[in-house]
Amino acid sequence: MTAPAAPGSVQLLLPGGWFTACPVGALEPGRGVAVLLPEDAQAALFLDSAGAVHAIGNIDPFTGAAVLSHGLLGSAAGRPYVASPLLKQRFDLATGRCLDDEAASVPAYPARVVG
Amino acid sequence: MDGMDNPTPGAARPAPQPAPAPTIVLVGHGMVGQRFLEALADRGVAGRARVVVLCEEPRPAYDRVHLTSYFSAGARPDDLALVPEGFMARYGIELHLGDPAVAVDRAARTVTARSGLVVRYDTLVLATGSYPFVPPVPGRDAEGCFVYRTIEDLLAIEAYAAGARTGTVVGGGLLGLEAAGALKGLGLRTHVVEFAPRLMPVQVDEGGGKALRRTVEALGVQVHTGVGTQEITAGPDGKVAAMALSDGSELPTDLVVFSAGVRPRDELARACGLPVGERGGIVVDAACRTADPAVYAIGECALAADGRVYGLVAPGYEMAEAAAAGIAGAEASFTGADLSTKLKLLGVDVASFGDAHGAAEGCLDVLYSDPRAGIYRKLVVAPDGTLLGGVLVGDVESYGVLRPLTGTVPPVAPEHLVLPAGAGAPVAFGPAALPDAAVICSCHNVAKGAIRAAVAEQGCTTAAEVGRCTRAGTGCGSCAKVLGQLVDTELAAAGIAVDKGLCRCFAQTRAELYETVLALRITSYRELLDRHGRPEARGGEGCEVCKPTVASILASLAPTIGLSGHVLDAGQAALQDTNDHFLANMQKNGSYSVVPRIPGGEITPEKLIVIGEVARDFGLYTKITGGQRIDLFGARVEQLPRIWARLVAAGFESGHAYGKALRTVKSCVGSAWCRYGVQDSVRMAIDLELRYRGLRSPHKLKSAVSGCARECAEAQSKDFGVIATAAGWNLYVGGNGGATPRHADLLAKDLSDAELVRLIDRFLMFYIRTAERLERTSVWLERIGLDHVRDVVVHDSLGICAELEQLMADHVAGYRDEWADTLDDPERLRRFVSFVNAPDTPDPTVRFVPERGQIKPLLPLTVIS
Numbered sequence: 001m002t003a004p005a006a007p008g009s010v011q012l013l014l015p016g017g018w019f020t021a022c023p024v025g026a027l028e029p030g031r032g033v034a035v036l037l038p039e040d041a042q043a044a045l046f047l048d049s050a051g052a053v054h055a056i057g058n059i060d061p062f063t064g065a066a067v068l069s070h071g072l073l074g075s076a077a078g079r080p081y082v083a084s085p086l087l088k089q090r091f092d093l094a095t096g097r098c099l100d101d102e103a104a105s106v107p108a109y110p111a112r113v114v115g
Numbered sequence: 116m117d118g119m120d121n122p123t124p125g126a127a128r129p130a131p132q133p134a135p136a137p138t139i140v141l142v143g144h145g146m147v148g149q150r151f152l153e154a155l156a157d158r159g160v161a162g163r164a165r166v167v168v169l170c171e172e173p174r175p176a177y178d179r180v181h182l183t184s185y186f187s188a189g190a191r192p193d194d195l196a197l198v199p200e201g202f203m204a205r206y207g208i209e210l211h212l213g214d215p216a217v218a219v220d221r222a223a224r225t226v227t228a229r230s231g232l233v234v235r236y237d238t239l240v241l242a243t244g245s246y247p248f249v250p251p252v253p254g255r256d257a258e259g260c261f262v263y264r265t266i267e268d269l270l271a272i273e274a275y276a277a278g279a280r281t282g283t284v285v286g287g288g289l290l291g292l293e294a295a296g297a298l299k300g301l302g303l304r305t306h307v308v309e310f311a312p313r314l315m316p317v318q319v320d321e322g323g324g325k326a327l328r329r330t331v332e333a334l335g336v337q338v339h340t341g342v343g344t345q346e347i348t349a350g351p352d353g354k355v356a357a358m359a360l361s362d363g364s365e366l367p368t369d370l371v372v373f374s375a376g377v378r379p380r381d382e383l384a385r386a387c388g389l390p391v392g393e394r395g396g397i398v399v400d401a402a403c404r405t406a407d408p409a410v411y412a413i414g415e416c417a418l419a420a421d422g423r424v425y426g427l428v429a430p431g432y433e434m435a436e437a438a439a440a441g442i443a444g445a446e447a448s449f450t451g452a453d454l455s456t457k458l459k460l461l462g463v464d465v466a467s468f469g470d471a472h473g474a475a476e477g478c479l480d481v482l483y484s485d486p487r488a489g490i491y492r493k494l495v496v497a498p499d500g501t502l503l504g505g506v507l508v509g510d511v512e513s514y515g516v517l518r519p520l521t522g523t524v525p526p527v528a529p530e531h532l533v534l535p536a537g538a539g540a541p542v543a544f545g546p547a548a549l550p551d552a553a554v555i556c557s558c559h560n561v562a563k564g565a566i567r568a569a570v571a572e573q574g575c576t577t578a579a580e581v582g583r584c585t586r587a588g589t590g591c592g593s594c595a596k597v598l599g600q601l602v603d604t605e606l607a608a609a610g611i612a613v614d615k616g617l618c619r620c621f622a623q624t625r626a627e628l629y630e631t632v633l634a635l636r637i638t639s640y641r642e643l644l645d646r647h648g649r650p651e652a653r654g655g656e657g658c659e660v661c662k663p664t665v666a667s668i669l670a671s672l673a674p675t676i677g678l679s680g681h682v683l684d685a686g687q688a689a690l691q692d693t694n695d696h697f698l699a700n701m702q703k704n705g706s707y708s709v710v711p712r713i714p715g716g717e718i719t720p721e722k723l724i725v726i727g728e729v730a731r732d733f734g735l736y737t738k739i740t741g742g743q744r745i746d747l748f749g750a751r752v753e754q755l756p757r758i759w760a761r762l763v764a765a766g767f768e769s770g771h772a773y774g775k776a777l778r779t780v781k782s783c784v785g786s787a788w789c790r791y792g793v794q795d796s797v798r799m800a801i802d803l804e805l806r807y808r809g810l811r812s813p814h815k816l817k818s819a820v821s822g823c824a825r826e827c828a829e830a831q832s833k834d835f836g837v838i839a840t841a842a843g844w845n846l847y848v849g850g851n852g853g854a855t856p857r858h859a860d861l862l863a864k865d866l867s868d869a870e871l872v873r874l875i876d877r878f879l880m881f882y883i884r885t886a887e888r889l890e891r892t893s894v895w896l897e898r899i900g901l902d903h904v905r906d907v908v909v910h911d912s913l914g915i916c917a918e919l920e921q922l923m924a925d926h927v928a929g930y931r932d933e934w935a936d937t938l939d940d941p942e943r944l945r946r947f948v949s950f951v952n953a954p955d956t957p958d959p960t961v962r963f964v965p966e967r968g969q970i971k972p973l974l975p976l977t978v979i980s
C-alpha cells in the first residue's frame with residue numbers, strides 16, 4: 001500500500017493508509033464496481049456523472065448481501081446516493097448513511113483519483 | 116460449493132459487546148409481539164441486547180386484523196406478513212418458529228420451549244394473545260368444526276369448504292360476521308347464530324343492530340338472533356351434519372365456525388405463579404409489568420391496570436410501546452384505551468366510538484335512521500353538548516371526523532352531524548375543522564397536528580409518505596380517507612400542487628416522456644434530463660426511478676429513433692436496473708439466475724441435456740417455472756458469461772426474465788397431440804414468443820395460447836391470451852395472476868392468424884405508449900377502459916394503428932439476442948467481474964448450503980427456524 005500509485009489510479013482511504021483499487025478508466029459513469037479489500041472486506045466504488053469517485057461498504061445491511069456496487073446512482077438535494085438493488089434503500093455516498101432508515105449505515109471510505 | 120461448510124456469522128451482526136448483553140425473551144410473535152420488537156429497535160435496545168423470540172405459529176407475525184382479506188381480496192399468507200424484510204437479521208433477533216414456550220422458571224429466570232431449548236432471560240415479555248372460546252356444546256369436536264384465528268385455521272376452513280354446501284357461524288359479533296363473510300365468499304349458504312337479541316351486541320345498539328341485520332340478510336346470510344346452540348350432531352361418517360338450536364329448531368349444516376369470543380392465553384403465567392384475573396388475563400401495572408418485575412405481559416393476554424382485557428390491536432400496540440419504553444429505562448404507561456372501531460363486514464360499514472351505548476348519566480341520543488337505505492346513525496351527547504360517542508351503520512363517512520371530536524363540544528350542532536349531506540347541514544364539515552390535537556390514526560396515536568407537520572415541515576406529499584414519517588394510516592387503515600383529505604388540504608394550503616410526475620427528476624408521466632422521446636427523437640437520458648427534467652434536477656445524477664424507466668422507453672423505441680438496440684451500450688448501460696445491467700436476475704444473496712428462452716415451452720431432448728449439463732457443471736439450482744421454462748439459480752456474476760457461452764453455443768438465447776419485457780408464451784400441446792385440440796396452439800405460441808421476444812414494456816408481459824376452450828394454458832390470466840376456436844382464435848387482454856388476479860377481457864373473436872398478430876401488435880404498442888411505469892396491462896386496462904382500447908386498436912378511432920404496426924415491425928426487424936451480442940463484445944463483457952481488482956476471485960459472501968439435493972443461499976444471518 002505504500003508504493004506510489006500510477007497517475008489515474010483510484011484510491012480508498014483505509015485505516016492502514018491509501019489503498020489502490022483500479023485505474024479510473026475501469027469505472028463507468030453512473031455505476032459502481034466492487035473492490036476486494038484486505039481481510040476479505042469489500043467496498044462499492046462509484047464514479048458519478050460529474051466525474052467524482054465515491055466509496056462505501058459493499059454489504060447491504062438490510063439483507064447481508066454484498067450488492068451495493070450493483071445498485072443505481074441517483075442524487076437527492078445535490079448529494080449522490082446509491083439505491084440497493086435488493087430492497088431499494090438509498091445510501092448517501094459521502095457518509096454511508098441510509099436515507100430511508102436512520103438506524104442503518106455502511107462504512108464510508110474517502111476516495112480520490114491520483115493526479 | 117464455496118464456503119458450504121463454513122456458516123460464518125454475518126457482517127450485519129452488531130460488533131461484540133464488552134459486557135455480556137442482557138437477554139430479552141419474547142414469548143408469542145403475534146401482532147403485538149412484532150410491534151414490541153419494532154419499539155425495541157426504535158429505542159436502540161434491539162442492537163444492544165440479545166433478543167430471542169419463541170413463536171408458536173409456523174410463520175412470523177402477520178396481520179391478523181386483515182386475516183379475512185385472504186378470502187375477500189385474494190391476499191396470500193405472505194401478503195399479510197408484518198415483519199419488514201431483513202428486520203430480524205438487521206437487529207440480530209433470534210426467531211424460533213413453531214417452537215412455543217412450555218414453561219417458565221422465574222427463580223432460575225429460564226424459559227423452556229417445546230423443542231427442549233432453554234433460554235435464560237433478564238427480561239421476559241409475554242405476548243401470547245388469546246384463544247377462541249368454544250362453548251361446551253356436545254358434538255363440538257366433530258369433524259367440520261373450526262375456529263377463526265390463524266392463517267392455519269383459514270387454510271383448514273378453505274380446504275373443508277370445498278366439500279361443503281352450508282356453513283354456520285356460532286356468534287354474531289365482529290369476528291363472527293367476518294367469518295360469515297368468509298364462508299359466503301367460499302360459496303357456502305351461510306347462517307349466523309347469535310345468542311344476544313341483535314348482531315354485534317358489544318359495538319352497536321338495538322337500532323344499529325336492526326339496520327345491520329337488514330343489510331346482512333339482503334346479502335343472503337341468514338341471521339338467527341336470540342337463540343343458542345345446544346348440540347352439534349354428526350352424521351355416520353363423523354362429520355358435522357346439523358345444529359340443534361335452543362328454540363327447538365334444527366339447522367342442517369356441513370361446517371361450523373365458532374366465534375363466541377376469545378379468552379386470554381395466560382396458561383404460562385398461571386403455571387409459574389404469576390397473578391391472573393378472575394376471568395383470565397395476566398395482571399399488569401400501568402408499565403405493563405406483572406407481579407414479577409422481570410416479566411412483562413402485553414396485548415390480548417394482559418389484564419391492564421384499568422381492569423380490562425383489550426381485544427383490539429391498538430391498545431395492544433400501546434402496551435408494546437409502554438413495555439419497550441420501560442425496558443429501555445424510559446417512562447411510559449398504559450392506563451386504558453378507547454374501544455372505537457370501524458369495520459367493513461360483509462360489505463357493510465359499521466363504526467362505533469366512545470360511549471356508544473350512552474352509559475354516562477344524563478346523556479342524550481341524537482338519532483337518524485333510514486331503514487330502506489340501511490343507514491343508522493346515533494350520537495351520544497352530554498347535556499353541555501360534549502360529544503361522548505356514537506354508532507354508525509351503513510354510511511360511516513363521518514367517522515374519521517366524529518371520533519377525534521369525542522370529548523369536545525363540536526363546532527356544529529349534533530343534529531347536523533347525523534343528517535345526510537344536503538339535508539340541512541349548514542356547513543361543509545371536513546377534517547379541516549378538526550383541532551390539531553384530534554387523534555386521526557388511533558392505532559398509532561397520531562394527531563392531526565403531527566400530520567400537518569409532516570406535510571408542512573418534512574415535505575411529505577402523499578398519504579403514503581406521511582405514513583412512513585408518522586405511521587398514520589399504517590394500522591387498521593380506517594383513517595385512510597381522512598388522512599388523504601388532510602394531506603390534500605395541507606398541500607393546497609401550502610400552495611403545493613399535487614404532482615403526477617414520474618419522480619423528483621421529471622414532472623412528466625411515463626406516457627408523456629414516451630411521447631417526448633418519440634416526437635423529438637431523443638436518444639439519451641442525459642439529453643432528456645437536461646432539457647426536459649425538472650429545473651432542479653437538470654445536470655444532476657437522476658434517480659433509480661427515472662433511469663430504468665427512460666432506459667425502457669429508449670429500448671422500446673430504439674429501432675425507430677435510430678439507437679443501437681443493445682441495453683448495455685454507451686449511455687444506456689448506466690441507466691439499467693441491476694437485473695438488466697447484468698442480463699440476469701439478482702437473488703437475495705447477491706447471486707444471479709440464468710433463464711434461457713424456451714419458446715412455447717417446447718424443447719428438444721438435446722437442449723434439455725445441455726441445460727442439465729450446464730447446471731451440473733456450474734453447481735446451479737434448477738427449477739421448472741410456471742412459464743414453462745427452466746430457471747438456473749446461484750450463478751456468481753463472473754460466471755455468467757461462461758454459462759451463457761455454453762447456452763448460446765447450444766442454440767439458446769436470452770429469456771429476458773430480468774427485464775420488464777415479454778417473458779413467456781405458454782401453451783398446451785394443442786391439436787398436434789390432444790384429441791380435443793382444434794388449433795395448433797404450440798406453433799402459435801412459438802410464433803408469438805419469437806415475434807415479441809425482447810420487447811421492453813412498462814412492466815413484464817406474459818402470454819399463453821390454448822388449443823381449445825378447455826383452456827389448459829390459462830390464457831385468460833395473461834396480459835394477452837389466445838384461445839383457439841373452430842373458426843380461428845379469440846384474443847383476451849388484461850389478465851393477471853399474482854396478488855390481485857384479474858380475468859382477461861375478450862377483445863376480438865374468431866380471428867385468422869394474420870388478424871390475431873396484427874391486433875396483438877397494436878394492443879402491445881398502445882400499452883407501451885400510454886401505460887405508466889410499472890403498470891401491468893390489467894391496471895392500465897381498468898384505468899383507460901376496455902371500450903376505449905377496443906376503439907383504438909380494433910376500430911382505429913385515433914388513426915394511429917398504422918403507426919403502432921410500424922413500431923412493432925421495427926422492433927421485430929431490429930431484434931437481436933442480447934446475450935449473444937454481449938459475448939461478442941469485450942466492452943460489454945467488462946462488467947461481469949466479481950471485483951474490479953480481483954476479477955476472478957469469487958465473492959466470499961456468496962455462499963450456499965445443500966437442500967433436497969441442490970443448493971440454496973446461505974445468508975449471513977439466516978432467520979433461525
Ligand SMILES: Cc1cc2nc3c(=O)[nH]c(=O)nc-3n(C[C@H](O)[C@H](O)[C@H](O)COP(=O)(O)OP(=O)(O)OC[C@H]3O[C@@H](n4cnc5c(N)ncnc54)[C@H](O)[C@@H]3O)c2cc1C
Nearest residue numbers: 143145146147171179180215216243244414415426427428
Ligand atoms: C379475524 C380477525 C379480525 C380482527 N379484526 C380486528 C379489527 O378490525 N380491529 C382490531 O383492533 N382487532 C381486530 N382483531 C383482533 C386483533 O387481531 C388482536 O387484538 C391482535 O392480534 C392481538 O395481538 P396479540 O399479539 O396480543 O395476539 P396475537 O396476534 O394472537 O398473537 C399471539 C401469538 O402468540 C402465540 N403464542 C401463544 N402462546 C404461546 C407460547 N406459549 N409460546 C409461543 N407463542 C405463543 C400465538 O400462537 C400467537 O401467534 C381481529 C382478530 C381476528 C382473528
